[in-house]
Amino acid sequence: MDRTPVIQARGLKRHYRRGSETVKALDGVDLDIYPGEMVSILGPSGSGKTTLVNLLSCLDVPTSGTLTLAGKPVGNLSEDRLAEARRGVLGFIFQKFHLIPTLTVAENVELPLMFLNQPVDRIATQAVLKQVGLEDRSGHLPKELSGGQMQRVAIARALIANPKILIADEPTGNLDKANGEAIFKLFRRLCAEKGLTIIITTHNLAFGYEADRVITLEDGRVIKEECGKGEGRS
Numbered sequence: 246m247d248r249t250p251v252i253q254a255r256g257l258k259r260h261y262r263r264g265s266e267t268v269k270a271l272d273g274v275d276l277d278i279y280p281g282e283m284v285s286i287l288g289p290s291g292s293g294k295t296t297l298v299n300l301l302s303c304l305d306v307p308t309s310g311t312l313t314l315a316g317k318p319v320g321n322l323s324e325d326r327l328a329e330a331r332r333g334v335l336g337f338i339f340q341k342f343h344l345i346p347t348l349t350v351a352e353n354v355e356l357p358l359m360f361l362n363q364p365v366d367r368i369a370t371q372a373v374l375k376q377v378g379l380e381d382r383s384g385h386l387p388k389e390l391s392g393g394q395m396q397r398v399a400i401a402r403a404l405i406a407n408p409k410i411l412i413a414d415e416p417t418g419n420l421d422k423a424n425g426e427a428i429f430k431l432f433r434r435l436c437a438e439k440g441l442t443i444i445i446t447t448h449n450l451a452f453g454y455e456a457d458r459v460i461t462l463e464d465g466r467v468i469k470e471e472c473g474k475g476e477g478r479s
């Protein structure tokens with residue numbers, strides 16, 4: 246495994262003001278994520294998982310601390326430069342899928358290409374849909390799919406621009422156990438076959454330990470780092 250981290254965080258803090266009170270959502274996190282790793286971020290509700298992955302995704306800016314993404318420091322970048330740093334590097338998956346109901350599966354998957362000013366190529370779309378097991382659903386609307394299938398469309402959408410890193414915040418939070426397990430298996434396979442680096446938050450312990458590495462947060466701090474069941478597979 247390449248030992249140069251693809252994401253490196255040092256002393257990462259994100260504090261919020263709530264009236265006269267300061268909420269220390271993230272309170273000094275050091276993290277090294279290596280290429281091709283699948284890492285789970287575990288922790289109870291309110292422990293700072295979403296805050297952390299929003300910072301790692303450059304969707305939010307830390308109160309203090311440093312963050313390096315694919316070798317580039319992203320700490321003090323403007324909005325435009327942040328968008329540039331994310332482009333082609335990061336793909337995101339959310340708990341609630343966020344599919345556009347009036348667009349077909351294929352059109353939903355192709356949407357990021359519009360924002361990136363990249364040409365749409367239906368053959369490439371079909372290839373990505375095949376990777377998530379939905380090659381026969383490209384003309385369907387989201388409402389014709391199950392929750393597990395909708396999340397697969399969201400994963401295909403995250404893959405379409407060929408990112409190096411996938412970041413998923415509670416991707417199984419709206420799914421039942423069987424569908425949740427299948428989504429983790431899919432991440433596992435994408436990690437192995439495409440060499441993707443994958444970071445997933447979950448409060449489901451059984452799912453979390455499918456990763457190579459498990460990082461547990463509590464009150465905005467890392468309280469535990471362990472090997473998962475996937476360790477050594479990548």
Ligand SMILES: Nc1ncnc2c1ncn2[C@@H]1O[C@H](COP(=O)(O)OP(=O)(O)O)[C@@H](O)[C@H]1O
Binds near residue numbers: 261
């Ligand atoms: N925009 C915000 N303003 C104030 N407090 C926030 C904000 N976002 C999150 N928090 C607080 O930060 C802490 C961590 O939240 P979060 O990162 O969402 O945790 P998790 O994803 O693990 O449930 C919680 O106490 C939450 O209430």
Ligand SMILES: [Mg+2]
Binds near residue numbers: 294295296415
């Ligand atoms: Mg959360």
